[in-house]
Amino acid sequence: MSFASPLFLWYFLPATLVAYWVLPARFRNALLSVVSLVFYVFGGLSFVFALLTVIAVNFASGLAIDSDRMHQRLPQRKALLVATVGFDLAVLGIWKYAGFATSQIHNLAKAFGDDSSPILQVALPIGISFFTFHHLSYVVDVYRHSRKAQRSPVQFITYIAMFPQLVAGPIVRYHEIAEQLSAIPKNRFEDFAAGVPRFSLGLAKKVLVADTVAPVADTVFRMDSSILTTPVAWLGVVAYTLQIYFDFSGYSDMAIGLARMFGFKFPENFNRPYSSLSITDFWQRWHMSLSRWFRDYLYIPLGGNRGSSFATYRNLWIIFVASGFWHGAAWTFLIWGMYHGGWLVIERATGLAKVPDDRWVVPRRAITLLIVMIGWVFFRASDITEAGHVLQRMFVWHGGAVPAEVTTVLTDFRTLVFALACLVVLVPRGFVMGKLLDDGKSALASGLRIAYTGVAAPYAAVVVAAGTLSPFLYFKF
Amino acid sequence: MTEKDIPLAKGPDEIPTPGPGRESKATKAVIALLGVGLLFGPWAAYAAGARSQPVPGENRALAGRPQIDGFKTFNEITAYAADHFPLRDAAIRGNKNLIHDLFGESPSYFGSAGNQQVLVGDNGWLYFMDDFNEACSPKIPLKQVVAGVQRLNKMLTDSGRRLVLTVPPDKSTVDTANLPKSFELKQCSEEARAQRWKAIRSMGIPGYVDVRSAVEKQEKEKGTPAFLKYDTHWNQDSAVTFVESVVKELDPTLLQHTQVQGGQTFTEKGDLDILANGAPGKDFPYQAVYIVRDGVTPRQTPEDLSKVKGAYTITHVHSATTGPATLFQPRTTWIGDSFTERALTPPGKITPFFADLVRVPELTKAVLAQGQDPGFYAKARARMIAEIVKSRVTVVELVERTFAGVNNEGSMWTPAFLNALQDALDKAPKQ
Structure with a gap:
């Protein structure tokens, strides 16, 4: 359900x-x-x-x-x-x-x-x-x-x-x-009032953003490589990058909000991951509850970073191979895990992970996001061949007309949501909506709680309701 | 080892655990009220008398009350909940109007039927996704379909009756020129279709009418597509070819004193256009084509078998002739889907050939009608069997995707249906 x-x-x-x-x-x-x-x-x-x-x-x-x-x-x-x-x-x-x-x-x-x-x-x-x-x-x-x-x-x-x-x-x-x-739990009213805005945020992220951009990614990833052009390949990867974040973090927001309604406080799971300055930073912001689990129950028991550099790199790599396989039983997930583990090792070996946060912020954010997006190709592709085709199209120029499948799926509404979602990803990294909704004490925070609960979530609910429309083909009979 | 050195997510303290904002009681009350409205609003509307209704373009029965039947029950609860929550129809209309007013387009929904049922081809041609879904993931093995057809043929033949079978091809089988160059199910559907048609054409049914070949031949001769651009069905010329092919199999002399005449242009909606873009859909011009038979006065009377008007209509045809054109005299039961229905739409292309014909809709319509008329399926199936038993000839017309793609109650090729028919035939006198 x-x-x-x-x-x-x-x-x-x-x-x-x-x-x-x-x-x-x-x-x-x-x-x-x-x-x-x-x-x-x-x-x-x-x-x-x-x-x-x-x-x-x-x-x-x-x-x-x-x-x-x-x-x-x-x-x-x-x-x-x-x-x-x-x-x-x-x-x-x-x-x-x-x-x-x-x-x-x-x-x-x-x-x-x-x-x-x-x-x-x-x-x-x-x-x-x-x-x-x-x-x-x-x-x-x-x-x-x-x-x-x-x-x-x-x-x-x-x-x-x-x-x-x-x-x-x-x-x-x-x-x-x-x-x-x-x-x-003592105060059901307080719990409900605290949980419902967070749930609303998650519902809006999932229904209004993730589900809206998903068909773009789906269309691009199922296209025959012979007609997949370079711009379209990038469009699909950006769409998937948005989809997976808004979908997964939206679900986490809903989970945190629901738990709050029933008097439980869950740990945060996302912290603006696409604003990361390095892959090390990314893994401190993406699916944090999984990272913490691996840290506590696998990385530290393996020795963590207490041993030699080689042992630390080995342990990191083991964590990410395990993380890849945890996400799914397929070679693509394994490659995705190895790819991230590899970047973590490189950043640690070269000292890139320790560059102060205020140095070269824009290029570091851009490069990190690019590395993450390349990783998503493996995560989304149904097999290694498909991932290879998409990556090849992304990095070896292949022009041509935009296929009809893409122009059909890129409706005005979807294009607008796509653009707004891109903007959300690009806002300064200090702004974390979930944190503001849960802990903010400003008038802005209160206004946003009311806006999410009173406008965004009801519209998302309307879309959920309208999504049950199931026209029967033989409507004339 | 300090936590700062660990290149994985830091502890829960990095982001403070959520706590209620320190805002006024009044603000919290507003938020709580909005939350209650979000989750309980539909039930307040229910208390005020709101009930879910199908919306225009959604010409189907809403899901029926769930029955206790193992795990199926949970699927039925999910379907019932999706169809019956109060304000559903208002939400569908409201969202459609909002998106239409703001963007001038129809909304599409992730994972919803409206978003997945249509494949957009080249030059604006639309195709039905179920053509490909059913080919790639058949709900019933082809072997079972073939065995079922052969058993039906043997049962009818052994009882002195006759089976005429025809399978209109899917649009995407015949009019492939405008299919996208690539799409998800392309390869598997092509392979499955090749196997399917090979099996259909080699079933060894004497009364099999190869309407696919006839329509492809007509397409080649006329140089125009056999199917409609925005609809799953074929055009009027193909409908004539279909009827003539079946009639020729029944009795070739029936085609004497028969003329095909072009009629006026009229407008009609396209079912795929509505699926893709929502109701009410655009009007598309069509050229009417009629079959006229010298001296024949066609007459057809509909009978609503279901309590729900139009959900399952049986059509009785009793034509008379005063001229040279003869009629097919043996009582005939014609089981068919929307391809038959369109050939019956007045003035009717099938009607002028039969003295005594009863058209019975295929069984998936009975399954669908059951949603609003519980227990209806059994009634419809019993009636279908009774009509077959009463008739000398049974014509079965099922479009390709339905012929091989429906299982359980919707299929005629299940042992349950065939056994019930066998029992009824055993009790009836030989024809």
């Missing part, structure tokens, strides 16, 4: 809010757990059983790891952690990567003349990458004594499955939210 759908906006969310407002405080986590599972069921009934099984295993494991008995048996405690982490990764691996792995084995076997190797086709449970990382965060935090194990299954389900973050993040590390799970 998408946040930007009639079912969510006018059935699920209002009903959940009403129940949340009228129920006594002690039942509110239980309510959130139940409605979150209902939310999840809409992505696949059978997957909810898989989710509950994984939840049960991690809950039990957390209790065992944190038990007095285990505190006296450290090797067994560590073994239990390793087993639980192995279980979580195996679940992720089977569902997300088994198909990819078997298809690679099939291709390899085929190259040697054996066509019989089977390819596994497994339906992917929605949000599996997110809830796996939540589980790993939980067991590791408990193992590290960062937080006590959760004794309440209801609170544990609330943490893992809470619908605002269940399918698209942000990734909330357990120690960031553990105290909030037990604290009963």
Whole structure:
């Protein structure tokens, strides 16, 4: 169930809010757990059983790891952690990567003349990458004594499955939210008034910007390379650059706003990433909750930057290879991760990452954005060949008329939204809309809260509603 | 190791955790009220009597109430929620007017049907995306379609009846000159189509009428496209070719004393234009072409089978002749889609050939009608089977994408439908 759908906006969310407002405080986590599972069921009934099984295993494991008995048996405690982490990764691996792995084995076997190797086709449970990382965060935090194990299954389900973050993040590390799970939110009015502007911002970003520019990127990326001209290739890449940012950050804004409506404070996930001055800076601003997770649970355990330069570069590269594969089981994602990891290593080795923020701001911003956009080609392309075609067209001049597909998709409205979105990306990097909406105390902040909630979100809602228009072809009969 | 040295996102303190702004209670109340209006506004409208209605151009039944049926239930809930929230129609109209007034164009929606159903070709030609979707991702295997057709033919033949089958080609099968040079499903649809037509033409059905070849031949002779630029359907000349091809298969002598006459120019909407640009759509000029048969007085009467007017109309044809032109006498059931419907539109190209014909819409229309008339599908299917049983001849006309692209209840090639027909034929006397 998408946040930007009639079912969510006018059935699920209002009903959940009403129940949340009228129920006594002690039942509110239980309510959130139940409605979150209902939310999840809409992505696949059978997957909810898989989710509950994984939840049960991690809950039990957390209790065992944190038990007095285990505190006296450290090797067994560590073994239990390793087993639980192995279980979580195996679940992720089977569902997300088994198909990819078997298809690679099939291709390899085929190259040697054996066509019989089977390819596994497994339906992917929605949000599996997110809830796996939540589980790993939980067991590791408990193992590290960062937080006590959760004794309440209801609170544990609330943490893992809470619908605002269940399918698209942000990734909330357990120690960031553990105290909030037990604290009963006190002021429902304050929470709602604080959450709804942020949700509105996210809805507007997703529906009015990301969904509007998406067809431009879709059209360009599916064009035959023989008619793809250089300007059109750049148009498609810029469109995708805008789409992925406004879509993903919009979803994060909605998640943060929704959580706030229910009394939870989620970590920020984006901080004007396209205003970054280096790729190192970019990764401190893009999908920050994922970066923090990798930092805490992989980079630092690997040794971080405590060892030699080589060890640091190796660790960075491992992080980004893992990050690439986390995003999807395809070679294109792996290349994207390696590409970013490579830039981080270069910046660290050359000292570029440490250039003061006020030096050469404009060229550094431009070059960083260009590097990021080239990376998005791999992220968006369906395979390496397609990415190669688009990149070749971007950098080797190929003129010609603008294809009809592009002129058709570039309506006046879409062109205007495209231009405005570009301008938003280019404004000074100190201006962060989400931060202003949540924490701003100025009249401008209040005005923007009212404008987003009273104008932008209602128009986005109208577009969501109007998007249900489904003309039936044989209208004459 | 300090956090500053770590080239990954810094801790949560870098951006303060969100907290409510310190604004006045009144401002917060305004924001909360706006938020309540956003989420609960449609329900306030519902309380005031607003109900969702289909909007012009959306000539379909809204989704019916969800039935308890496993996971299907959740899909049905999603569809019902999308179709039935209050103020939906007002939002669709409001957005259309806003975009039209400001930009002079129609809105398009990401992921919505309106945005995906039309492929814009060269020279303004429009194509139906389902032509390609159904070819690349058939909902029913071609083998099952062929087996289903062969079984239907055997069942009818064994019971002394006769099957005439014809498959009008998709527009994108015949009029390919204006297809874009490249588009997403080009290659797979071309390959799938080649296989599909090979299978259709080698099914071994004696009563198969190759209307595709006839229309392509006509196109070559006349030098004009067989299909309409803004519509999924073919032009009037092709409709005549279609009817004549089927009639010739039934009885070639019926084409004697038959003239094709050009009529006046009239205007009509293009279904693809409406899909692409929204209702009400532009008017396009068409040249009418009539079939006139010496001494024949055609007569057709519609019968609304569904409670919803126009959702599923059965047409009875009883023509009489006083002249030299003869009529096809055996009772005939003609199952067809919109290609048949257009050939029946008064004065009708099919009508003057039959003494006793009943036209029954194909089953996907029954499935769609069920949205507003629960339980209707079973009634429609039973009626279709009864009409086949009552008739000596059954003509089945299904356009290419429907012929091979519909599954479950909408298809005639499922064991459920064929078994039910077999039971009915077994109980009826041999013709």
